[in-house]
Every structure is written in C-alpha cells, then in structure tokens.
Amino acid sequence: MTSLTYSSPFPADFVFGVAAAAPQIEGAAFADGKGESIWDRFSRQPGKVHDGDTLDVACDHYHRFDEDFALMASLGVKHYRLSLAWPRIYPNGDGELNPAGIAFYRRLFASMKTHGITPWVTLFHWDLPQALEDRGGWTSRVTVDAFARYADTVVQAFAGEVKHWITMNEIRCFTRLAYGSGTKAPGRKESAAVVNQTFHHALLCHGHGVRAVREFGGAGAVVGLTDNCDVCIPVTETPADIAAAQAWFLEKNAHVLGAMHAGHYPADYLARAGADAPRVEPGDFDLIGLPTDHLGLNIYTGTYVRAGRNGAAWEAVPLPINYPRADSPWLHIAPQSIYWATRFCAELYGHRSLYITENGCGYNDEPVVGGEVLDLHRRDFLRNHLREAHRAIGDGVPLHGYFLWSFIDNYEWEDGYQRRFGIVHCDYATQVRTPKLSARYYAEVIRSHRIV
DSSP: OOOOOOOOOTTTTOOOEEEOOOHHHOOOTSSTTOOHHHHHHTSSSTTSSSOOOSSSHHHHHHHHHHHHHHHHHHHHHHEEEEEOOHHHHHHSSSOEEEEEHHHHHHHHHHHHHTTTTTEEEEESSSBBHHHHTTGGGSSSSSHHHHHHHHHHHHHHHHHTTTTTTEEEEOHHHHHHHTTOOOOOOOOOOOOOOHHHHHHHHHHHHHHHHHHHHHHHOOOOEEEEEEEEEOOEEESSSHHHHHHHHHHHHHHIIIIIIHHHHHHHHHHHHHHHHHGGGGOOTTHHHHHTTTTOEEEEEOOOOHHHHHHHHTSSSEEEOOOOOOBBBOTTOBBOOHHHHHHHHHHHHHHHOOOOOEEEEEEOHHHHHHOBBTTTTOOOOHHHHHHHHHHHHHHHHHHTOEEEEEEEEOOOOOOOOOGGOOBBBOOOOOOOTTTTEEEEEHHHHHHHHHTTEEEE
C-alpha cells in the first residue's frame, strides 16, 4: 500500500530553504571587535523588550554554527538565508574595518560549504550600528554613504563564497515601526515627513546594494530586495473583488515596490503624502530603479478586501474577534496571502522571479516533552501556506523558492525570547537544540519535493 500525496511535485529547480538573521541568533554581541547595534542599545532600555531580554547570547550561533549547519544538513536543508551583522564588519558603521568580522564570516561560509548548504546573504537585517544612529540613523544620508561602503566591502570580500544576495530586509519595519510608532529600535516617534525620508534613504541603500553586486559580485551573482509588502486577499475570487484587491495593493505598496517599479514615486502616492513626501535629490532614482534579478517577499498574514461601496475602489473587511491567529497578535492565519502577494507582484509590477524569503508562525509555549516538540499548529500553518505557493506556481506565477522562518527559535525583537518561530527548539539556558515535529515534516517536504 502506497502513502497518499495530495499534489504534484514542485518544479525540479524550486528552492526549499530556511532563514534566520545575524542579530537574532549569533550572540557574541560585543565579541571580537563587534560594535554596538541599535538593538543592543534598545534592548537595555527598560520596558522596550519583553522581560528585558538582550541579544548578548541569543542562540550562540557565533560559536555553534558548525553544529547548526550539521543539523540543517541532517534535515536535508541545502539553502540558508542569513544576514551579515553590519556592526561586526564596521563597528562604527563606517570608519575602521574590523578584520575579525570578515574572518568570522569566512569561517561560517566554509562550514556551510562543508555541509553542502548554499548561502543567500542579506546585507542588512535591522542591526544598524549605534554610532550611525547617533549621527541621525535612517533620517540621515550619512547612513546611505556608510551603507554604500559596507556593501562594497562585503560583496568584494565574499564574492567567491556568495552568489545570492539580498539588499535589505523589510524596509517598513526598520523605518515606519522604528521611527514612527517607536516599537522597534531605535524607538523614535517622528513626524510623517521624517518617517517618509527614512524609507527613501533605505531605498537608496537598496540601490547601492544592487550596484555593489553588479560591480563586485562576479560572474553568476544575483541580487534583489526582500520586502514585507502589504498583502490583501479578495473576499471572493470574482472580477469585482480581485480588482478591488489590486487597487488596495497598488495603494499600500506605492512607496516601496511602486517606486522601484516606476522609477519615481507614483503620482497618487505623492498626492496622499503632500508636504510630507520624501525629498529626492538628482540621481536618487538612478540607484533606486536599478534592475534586480528577483524579489523576495516575507509573507505572514493579509487583509481581506472586497469591492467598495458608494464608489470606493476597495473596502477592507475587519477581522472578527475570534479569527484564528498565532501568539503574535498581528499574525492572523491567512494562507491565501502567499498566493495573492506573489500573483500581484508578477501581474502589477512585472516581477519575473519571486521567492518567499520568510513565512512562519510564532507561539510562546512549546515545551520539549520526551525529546519531542509536537508543534502540529506549525505543521498545519506550513502545509497550508505551501499549498497556496503550489497553487500560485500552477497558475503561472514565477515563484522559484520558499524559505521557512525560522530555522531555530531566536531573539524575536521586542518580544524577546518569549516568542518561538523556529522549527528547531532552542533551550536558551543550555543551548540544546531539539528539532520539532515541524522540522521532521519540512524535511520530508524537501526530500520528496512535494506537499506531504
């Protein structure tokens, strides 16, 4: 008797991987010349992070990466999206280079090669050097110039080991949430005009990342942005609701994806922003509009949209109080978000190569019992989202890979170590790693190249 399968295989060249980020797993926050990041400072401010948790040790990946890559390999993982810690390379953001930081990542990439794992490297995943924040952070073009130097340095240094590059991770989070609402480091609450300028500077840094890879990445190097675009789901898959969802998607994403696609800020965005629109200098969009090889999407949830009443282009439908969600209050379970995000990016912006660079769910209480973590809720989340990814591919969407967030439980920003997103359990007191049921499930998906 053969086991049942519920879908045809994913395309042969489809990439299955896992993801994590340097500040969330490395630890060694002040070791070997690493400079202070804004999260090192923010986590020490009373009341900013759950339980006062810091990044000082995290998963101690800095000292245990070889063990972690062996575990990845045992699960069949061959692709790993990671980030480099900017303050480990340039402790002050610019200024003097830290050779020990370069040497660490050389050791890390050598271990990945030994274990048959391909690196997909993100240049910036939120850990801005505190010294740059002291000079204005993302409100200042000083940070743009510093990032250009940093990008040039690391692409030249690792061109022999890395061919897959990602410029920035989730511009909205390290601009709007960090300088607007103040919930993320550095925790500032600035005006709309200042916040809009921060994401313009982030877009310029993205452009410098693309330029650096084109100049120094060598043959075969590819580069793109990872964006946590605002995602919507049509309430019904009818022409009226789909058109409403398209209008919503274009409006909500005009300032990042729309600007990159058009080579300027769209007119309707500028009209909404008014006097708060970003200041643009000559040549800025020559950088921002540089062609990329792929677009990464971090997809977790979505907003339901239907055709508007009384002439409105769209109407967002509020969620009922008992709508299912993970323990992260913002993470409402909406698997169709993967289908519609990738479809709209292809249809509305013309992207020809898309990757899900993050998708996962966070829960608080996941104990190890008898050597197991029976996280069936994560297995269900993963399976349902993969089905929507598979559906998108079947409908002609150029989706070429999926990176699960995250490989291991880690420092979840303002939620500290309370919130667990990993398919591998980390006991922070002992640093013992325990693959969860979801890890075994995903390993079988990778092995069979189909939903199981």
